[in-house]
Amino acid sequence: xxxxxxxxxxxxxxxxxxxxxxxxxxxxxxxxxxxxxxxxxxxxxxxxxxxxxxxxxxxxxxxxxxxxxxxxxxxxxxxxxxxxxxxxxxxxx
Amino acid sequence: xxxxxxxxxxxxxxxxxxxxxxxxxxxxxxxxxxxxxxxxxxxxxxxxxxxxxxxxxxxxxxxxxxxxxxxxxxxxxxxxxxxxxxxxxxxxxxxxxxxxxxxxxxxxxxxxxxxxxxxxxxxxxxxxxxxxxxxxxxxxxxxxxxxxxxxxxxxxxxxxxxxxxxxxxxxxxxxxxxxxxxxxxxxxxxxxxxxxxxxxxxxxxxxxxx
Numbered sequence: 001x002x003x004x005x006x007x008x009x010x011x012x013x014x015x016x017x018x019x020x021x022x023x024x025x026x027x028x029x030x031x032x033x034x035x036x037x038x039x040x041x042x043x044x045x046x047x048x049x050x051x052x053x054x055x056x057x058x059x060x061x062x063x064x065x066x067x068x069x070x071x072x073x074x075x076x077x078x079x080x081x082x083x084x085x086x087x088x089x090x091x092x093x
Numbered sequence: 094x095x096x097x098x099x100x101x102x103x104x105x106x107x108x109x110x111x112x113x114x115x116x117x118x119x120x121x122x123x124x125x126x127x128x129x130x131x132x133x134x135x136x137x138x139x140x141x142x143x144x145x146x147x148x149x150x151x152x153x154x155x156x157x158x159x160x161x162x163x164x165x166x167x168x169x170x171x172x173x174x175x176x177x178x179x180x181x182x183x184x185x186x187x188x189x190x191x192x193x194x195x196x197x198x199x200x201x202x203x204x205x206x207x208x209x210x211x212x213x214x215x216x217x218x219x220x221x222x223x224x225x226x227x228x229x230x231x232x233x234x235x236x237x238x239x240x241x242x243x244x245x246x247x248x249x250x251x252x253x254x255x256x257x258x259x260x261x262x263x264x265x266x267x268x269x270x271x272x273x274x275x276x277x278x279x280x281x282x283x284x285x286x287x288x289x290x291x292x293x294x295x296x297x298x299x300x301x302x303x
Contacts, residue, residue, distance in 0.1 A: 005209025014279035018260075038215040045218060049286045052235045053254040073126055076155045077119075 169265030
């Protein structure tokens with residue numbers, strides 16, 4: 001199996017994590033990790049970064065969004081609804 | 094655009110939804126805003142680092158999207174089109190505030206020697222401070238560090254890792270190639286890792302998962 005430099009391995013981490021690498025590249029990548037403590041550590045850290053950035057969403061949406069978004073919705077619908085003609089039934093009601 | 098109000102009992106296909114939106118169907122517009130609005134607000138807020146400005150941007154963008162929906166030709170998904178509208182408006186605002194920052198080199202070349210090997214050991218995240226941090230604190234630091242990233246890093250990280258958009262959706266929203274997106278995402282994660290390494294000398298995984 002062809003030798004991979006650490007610099008190349010680090011460059012491929014996101015492609016590996018996101019499923020964009022071929023089987024051959026994945027095999028060489030993981031083969032390198034078995035032998036290289038530093039690349040293994042860097043890989044673990046980038047995986048953690050991805051996990052953490054994915055978790056930011058739920059925190060923000062659950063604790064901050066509802067009130068803010070209600071106001072935005074009200075504004076937008078107030079802007080566009082006058083341009084939307086009501087149904088005949090609603091107009092007559 | 095001629096307005097109509099219909100009562101939807103089942104989810105519409107995207108083609109039917111676009112048709113209803115173009116027809117000025119108020120129910121379809123409310124459905125659209127309810128479905129994508131929270132994520133779009135979250136995205137704009139994260140990109141701008143300013144919730145109040147993000148609300149204004151989102152309002153302007155959505156009203157503009159309503160007024161230009163007739164121009165939507167279905168070359169990308171409706172979701173990508175919405176993100177593109179909000180994204181472009183937010184970037185205009187960043188430029189207006191002169192906060193626009195070109196992507197700098199990620200600095201990784203400093204880590205390796207001419208043979209492509211590590212010059213020094215990759216520092217671990219297993220410092221003593223770890224034990225003092227709980228999950229909420231760690232995520233708060235992650236959010237702070239994301240807000241400090243250059244917008245070209247932040248926008249792809251937000252769309253990919255935070256909002257969970259597909260590669261094709263992000264490419265369409267930002268009008269970039271898949272190859273360009275992959276490079277940007279990697280650089281964004283590397284930049285965030287570097288920022289977190291400086292701020293936290295902690296075992297993040299243990300703090301989050303454990």
